Amino acid sequence: MPEKAPSKRIIMHIDMDSFFASVEVRENPSLKGKPVVVGADPKEGSGRGVVSTCSYEAREYGIRSAMPVNVAYNHCPDCIFLPVNMPLYRETSASIMEIIKNYSDKFQQVSIDEAYIDVSYTGSFDKAAGIATEIKDRILSSEGITCSVGIGPGKVIAKMASGMNKPAGMTVVRPGEVRDFLNHLPVEAIPGIGRKTKHRLEKHGINTIKDLSECDIQELKSAFGKQGIMMHMLAHGIDDSEVIDKKGQKSIGKQKTYPQDVSDESILNSDLVELCMNVHSRLKMKGYSCRTITVKIRYAGFIDRSKAESLLHPTGDLEAIYKKALEVFIALYDGRPVRSFGISLSGFDHDKSMQTRLDDF
Template sequence: MNRTILHLDLDTFFVSCERLLDSSLKNKAIIVGGTGDRGVVSAASYETRAYGVHSGMPMKMARQLCPHAIYIRGNAGTYTNFSKQVTEILQSEVPLLEKSSVDEFYADLTGMDRFFGCYKFSSELRNKVFRESGLPISIGLSINKTVSKVATNEAKPNNQLMIDIGYEKPFLAPLSIKKIPLVGEKTYRIFCNMGVKNIHTVQQMPLEMMTSVFGKNGQVIWQRANGIDNTPLVAYHERKSISSERTYGQDTTDVVALKTTIVAMAENLAFQLRRGGKLTSCVTVKIRYSDFQTYSKQIKIPYTSADHHLIPVVLELFEKLYNRRMLIRLVGVRYSALTAGTYQINLFDDENKTVNLYKAMDAIRVKYGDRSVMRAITLGDSARTIGNFTNPFNGEPPIVLAHRHQ
């Protein structure tokens, strides 16, 4: 029996989320990403595509190409919430779901034609996602993951496309070789040097020639060009780690600023844990120096999601890690080995009021935003740019929680 694979992709996901939050951004040129010169474009609206802007481009170049665009730093927590909402809708409707990224999904609909047409079901599912989340989404339907993904990309924006069984090769043939997943810029340049620009040429090439030029990847590219892909779906499972990183606009040795940043990261990630009903037992701190040498240290700890347990661990790891006294380009914090659970009182050093304090703080954050409540140490200038510090209180300052480290 032939498989039926549905691919779903939320169109310009970060931009769409920002437009849901602020309707005045509709039909305007929007670019989301790091706002410094070293930042990278995470998402660009279709209005900016005519100027050559695309995701992954240095923000400095995007500003030169499209200076009139509205630039937004964005908020990872906000996008995660929208992604989770869409994931829950899809999980309730399809028998097998693979979540390949925050805005991209595969669903296996094999056998569902016995009850109703898969294309009709897919179309109704797409409409349901848009109706319940407000996010535009495109879909592609075929017998495998590769053809479905390419079909989705051809259907964009906010549209759908089905490739009938047996028409995979004719559909792919006239398209650029860059449309095949696995063909990046380096591989594309090699194809160009060979005089190959479209998929039709690859379909006619001997498999032996592809493997001699590209090795094992050559066989995979040749199979995908011919519409062959037996890759199974990997059932969606919850993430096992969360992390945050900050690349500085200028390399720095300001230890106070560095500590301010990692404490802000540690605090925000701890809130993300509690909001998701998770605990962590492994903490990692990463440093990248100006010479691009990257170092990290991690430590196993008792399961927790409490700021006052995690922040001292993060600072301790940073002290052990920062020993070269060179300019630092990037710092990061990661919590891994996650498990489901809620914060429990430590009988030796916690009180009931500590748990109640976290509940009250988190309730404010859920209602007014991640940064509506923060520790005093995270108010430094260097910490302001790691998340969305938009003030939710109409000009009033955020609530500040003063603290001191033991």
């Protein structure tokens, strides 16, 4: 049998732009266009603690993440300093991740505002770029947040690419463009190469990724050990690490966002049926049954409400899921105009009905 050629990998890295600051601006649109700093209280220059995130306008004053907040204050006393509101960012992050998950079963969240998806199934970088545009648009319209996307043949290239064109950018690095993309960058552009390693590399006369790629691998190995080999491989664009959701999938969700707020219950009900059919078919694909059904409603003005209920026994049955979802929806919905709503299934178990069928054979 002829050996199957390895199919080309297409990996996408999606990174929210100045995430905490963007969420604050969304909550309070009067902050738009202003220098916003989220972090510890600067106490008029005597505060301790650091900047968590700052808006692009604040960056123009030289303010950066992880900078001591009193230093940031001295750069720009007129900046708007806000405390960190983690529950709000976590909730927004969860909604964003639900959107991204819809585009691939290979999904890996790496921090509150970044994720990888494997979109090799598209078969082309152009199609992947089309999907990236759709993801960017959906996150912006439903969460009011911009993000930047990098697409490459591996995770590291994708991550480096997403940082190239911020904010709201997209950078596609096709396999044939990897060498050229890397050659132009300094060594610290490789994720994981920090200040210390950069200085040590400099002592070996290595400043750029091109220098690193041309360096003798044995020399790197004796100076840096395993890390030397890793760096050499990355400098050549070799990176086979997989996109894996390390925590395992804990829920299957789908949401619907309306271009205009909806208060017609018949529309909401028919969309509830559609949402149930969507999550149910994905549940079946995985051979799971579920115990918990969560309904989340976002009312006009970004007011979020959610309610979860569990069944006595796990089910893989569409009708049982819909019945429970409707019950939860009725209990939760208070008649206000709805901007978006969604349902998710969790509490997975392997579907017993499928096991019985298998045992019959």
